[in-house]
Amino acid sequence: MTTSPSVAVITGASSGIGAVYAERFAARGYDLLLVARREDRLRELAAKLESLHGINVQTLTADLAKESGMQAVEEALRSNERISVLVNNAGVAHLAPFTAGSAELHQADIALNITALTRLSLAALTRFQAQNSGTIINIASVVSLHAIAGSAVYSGTKGYVLNFTRGLQQEIEGSNVRIQAVLPAVTATEIWEVSGVSMDHLAPESIMTTENMVDAALAGLDQGEAVTVPPLHDLALWEAYETARLAIFDASRTGVPAPRYQQ
Numbered sequence: 001m002t003t004s005p006s007v008a009v010i011t012g013a014s015s016g017i018g019a020v021y022a023e024r025f026a027a028r029g030y031d032l033l034l035v036a037r038r039e040d041r042l043r044e045l046a047a048k049l050e051s052l053h054g055i056n057v058q059t060l061t062a063d064l065a066k067e068s069g070m071q072a073v074e075e076a077l078r079s080n081e082r083i084s085v086l087v088n089n090a091g092v093a094h095l096a097p098f099t100a101g102s103a104e105l106h107q108a109d110i111a112l113n114i115t116a117l118t119r120l121s122l123a124a125l126t127r128f129q130a131q132n133s134g135t136i137i138n139i140a141s142v143v144s145l146h147a148i149a150g151s152a153v154y155s156g157t158k159g160y161v162l163n164f165t166r167g168l169q170q171e172i173e174g175s176n177v178r179i180q181a182v183l184p185a186v187t188a189t190e191i192w193e194v195s196g197v198s199m200d201h202l203a204p205e206s207i208m209t210t211e212n213m214v215d216a217a218l219a220g221l222d223q224g225e226a227v228t229v230p231p232l233h234d235l236a237l238w239e240a241y242e243t244a245r246l247a248i249f250d251a252s253r254t255g256v257p258a259p260r261y262q263q
């Protein structure tokens with residue numbers, strides 16, 4: 001009996017980081033379901049990967065900031081039992097002062113970066129938990145850890161992605177399901193032009209290639225990391241951050257206002 005290959009679903013596969021994840025999962029022998037709005041780009045990538053790797057690639061044109069788009073991908077995740085990987089990669093940034101953006105713009109960014117990622121995780125994880133296998137990769141950002149002027153909404157959404165992922169990781173502990181958060185820093189993709197900040201204004205030495213970012217993130221996944229920060233060389237910094245974060249959480253369970261607040 002021959003078994004069909006597993007399927008990896010990659011959102012935001014029409015460019016940048018998502019397109020490289022598609023190539024890498026194709027090279028690992030997965031069939032693919034590629035999701036984004038630009039159908040021509042998805043089809044071009046699908047044809048290339050099918051011919052290069054002899055795999056089957058489906059495309060799903062969907063606007064994940066809209067209800068109909070979210071539902072279409074949820075339906076695919078629920079109905080296709082061969083899906084074993086979800087890369088929640090589609091995301092958008094508008095880097096400008098908060099009050100310069102409209103309510104509609106902020107709402108659409110939140111819908112894509114938070115609501116779609118949450119709903120697709122629910123659709124995938126429900127089945128992954130039932131079958132006790134499967135992998136979700138959530139693309140957060142180093143701005144999950146820090147916000148600067150002009151990034152309030154974007155950093156806020158990425159802070160959600162990190163904490164949401166941490167919560168899910170607690171819930172699946174002890175199972176064969178894997179959930180990884182990836183925190184890229186500056187990576188050379190189209191997101192910068194969309195965001196309103198040209199890459200020409202960024203320090204060249206801070207910019208990572210998409211290939212290096214994805215390969216490092218997959219190395220982190222293969223090593224069993226829960227949170228992967230591809231460009232961070234000094235692991236001791238991350239360990240100190242994690243230690244302080246958990247220490248603050250534990251030390252906050254006193255039930256008594258700190259002396260500095262007692263008047």
Ligand SMILES: NC(=O)C1=CN([C@@H]2O[C@H](COP(=O)(O)OP(=O)(O)OC[C@H]3O[C@@H](n4cnc5c(N)ncnc54)[C@H](OP(=O)(O)O)[C@@H]3O)[C@@H](O)[C@H]2O)C=CC1
Pocket residue numbers: 011012013014015016017018035036037038039041062063064065066069089090091092093112139140141142183184185186187188189190191192194
């Ligand atoms: N590049 C960087 O410096 C960093 C990026 N990230 C994160 O990496 C992820 C990938 O971004 P990146 O590759 O850089 O940027 P790109 O702009 O190259 O890719 C974004 C992808 O998301 C898709 N997308 C955007 N809006 C929608 C929508 N409404 N519905 C469906 N798909 C959508 C785009 O496709 P289409 O337009 O065809 O719909 C595209 O495929 C994002 O989550 C981003 O926040 C995190 C840290 C750093």
Ligand SMILES: CC(=O)[C@H](N)C(=O)O
Pocket residue numbers: 093141142143184185186187191
């Ligand atoms: C676009 C990004 O997420 C990037 N990490 C940044 O440094 O702002």
